[in-house]
């Protein structure tokens with residue numbers, strides 16, 4: 363189990379507030395979507411844009427499915443991770459409970475895409491997210507909707523580690539959170 367204090371510090375140094383236009387911090391250094399130190403990662407660089415978040419992204423040969431076409435799992439990864447940056451605007455840690463992706467057109471390797479995500483509604487500990495992936499002509503090639511559930515930092519302490527190393531293996535009968543976890547942050551208007 364990782365240290366709750368370390369998780370709190372990790373969250374506190376990222377929580378913001380972040381002004382409009384600011385580049386947002388990666389979830390952590392090894393994050394598959396945005397971690398700068400993950401050799402297999404997408405290295406997303408995400409900015410706040412108004413009440414939403416945005417990033418430009420180019421998939422490369424590591425992300426291919428059919429020849430020249432980006433693997434659907436890689437598309438889902440970046441849509442999920444971008445959506446996960448909204449927690450900096452919501453003001454509390456959260457995790458994806460459900461992700462639904464619509465693949466509208468093939469996503470191509472080596473092409474610049476523009477991604478955007480925003481919170482569409484909020485209900486108790488859930489927030490609902492919509493995201494788009496479009497080419498620079500404005501043609502949307504993939505969209506996603508997601509349900510995020512806010513969690514306390516204890517969630518990450520219970521299930522993982524702040525940086526590097528191997529996560530703590532889950533205990534067989536403790537794969538889900540036992541109660542409704544409190545959030546550490548406050549919603550920002």
Ligand SMILES: CCCCCCCC/C=C\CCCCCCCC(=O)SCCNC(=O)CCNC(=O)[C@H](O)C(C)(C)COP(=O)(O)OP(=O)(O)OC[C@H]1O[C@@H](n2cnc3c(N)ncnc32)[C@H](O)[C@@H]1OP(=O)(O)O
Pocket residue numbers: 369370372373389390442443446455456457458459460486487488509511513515518522523524538539541542543
């Ligand atoms: C890493 C370092 C951290 C450092 C410390 C802090 C810094 C944090 C910074 C950054 C972290 C974020 C990084 C983002 C990265 C990108 C996002 C990801 O990849 S996240 C990973 C994938 N996701 C999971 O691993 C969740 C796995 N799931 C769970 O752990 C549990 O399910 C959990 C905790 C989310 C909730 O568990 P329950 O048992 O309390 O609740 P239940 O039954 O699952 O349902 C939750 C609510 O969702 C509704 N729900 C479920 N599906 C729904 C749907 N399709 N539509 C509407 N509602 C739905 C349900 O009806 C329920 O709602 P009702 O609270 O009862 O009102």
